[in-house]
Amino acid sequence: MTAADEKRLTCVNRSAALSRAFEFLGRRWNGAVLGKLRDGPLGFREISREIDGISDSVLSNRLSSLVTAGLIVRVVDAGPPVSVSYSLTDSGRALMPALDEIAVWADQHLTP
Known part of the structure; x- marks a missing residue:
């Protein structure tokens, strides 16, 4: 494989990875939920x-998809009372x- 072929393959792989990331993160509310959890469990x-x-x-759907994706964890505290945190x-x-x-980047380049 030539260097040009390797570079093209790297670009294709990177493009595919970015597509997967933005397809997931671009779903409305996923980024907001992740951002809210940055300071600790809620x-x-x-x-x-x-x-x-x-x-x-x-919200229930987004939490489930984020758990499935391995980005958040759901913890059940048996209580009493029973509580669930993410x-x-x-x-x-x-x-x-x-x-x-x-x-x-959005603050600098996208109009509100």
Whole structure:
């Protein structure tokens, strides 16, 4: 394989990875949920109160998809009373610097 072929393959792989990332992160509310969990665990109601405009059914769906993706973890405390909290995994925490950079770029380059 030539250097040009390797470079083309690297670009294709990077493009595919970015497509996967933005397809997932571009789903409405995923980034907001992750951002709210950056400072520590929160329960469902706390997250719901923190994100204006998200319905309970959509929040439930987003939390499930983020758990499935391995970005957050759902922890059940047997209580009493029983409580459920959500927090970032190592993978979710590793995403925070990239989300911070995207936010900075948006502030600088996208009109509100």
